Amino acid sequence: MKSETVALTAVSPGTIRVLTRHVWGKAGQGPKVYLQSALHADEMPGAIALWHLMDLLDRAEAEGRITGEVVVVPLANPIGLTQWLQGKPQGRQDLESMRNFNRGYPDLAALAGDALAGRLTGDADRNCAPDPRRLCRGAGRRDPADRGGRVAHPADAGLA
Numbered sequence: 463m464k465s466e467t468v469a470l471t472a473v474s475p476g477t478i479r480v481l482t483r484h485v486w487g488k489a490g491q492g493p494k495v496y497l498q499s500a501l502h503a504d505e506m507p508g509a510i511a512l513w514h515l516m517d518l519l520d521r522a523e524a525e526g527r528i529t530g531e532v533v534v535v536p537l538a539n540p541i542g543l544t545q546w547l548q549g550k551p552q553g554r555q556d557l558e559s560m561r562n563f564n565r566g567y568p569d570l571a572a573l574a575g576d577a578l579a580g581r582l583t584g585d586a587d588r589n590c591a592p593d594p595r596r597l598c599r600g601a602g603r604r605d606p607a608d609r610g611g612r613v614a615h616p617a618d619a620g621l622a
């Protein structure tokens with residue numbers, strides 16, 4: 463397993479926030495699975511489950527049983543984790559914009575439609591070939607949390 467960090471846009475000068483992802487296996491050697499939890503930062507059951515899964519993935523990797531790539535982001539919302547008010551976590555909404563952290567996805571449907579226009583065939587496997595990263599280009603970053611979506615793509619399967 464290797465752990466990597468992805469820098470998020472700083473909310474104020476002199477501060478740093480990062481998203482930490484843990485990776486087992488190697489990119490391009492099989493399917494990629496992406497798992498994340500705690501997008502609403504105050505919801506810890508998923509994070510606890512992924513921490514336990516990480517131990518199992520360590521064991522599987524040591525035994526050579528990882529045939530693809532597994533990416534785990536157990537704390538998908540470091541911004542929300544810092545938002546406490548009167549002793550209570552406030553991780554459901556960005557306190558600055560009041561936008562729900564789990565409602566800020568870029569609308570990729572229009573981009574996908576433009577990118578795939580005239581390219582789809584009757585062959586489902588061939589239709590899946592376009593690189594999903596192409597579809598994300600131009601989606602724009604609407605807030606610092608959007609960077610998390612870039613950590614997930616492309617994946618063959620995902621669970622949040």
Ligand SMILES: [Zn+2]
Nearest residue numbers: 501502505564
């Ligand atoms: Zn939630």
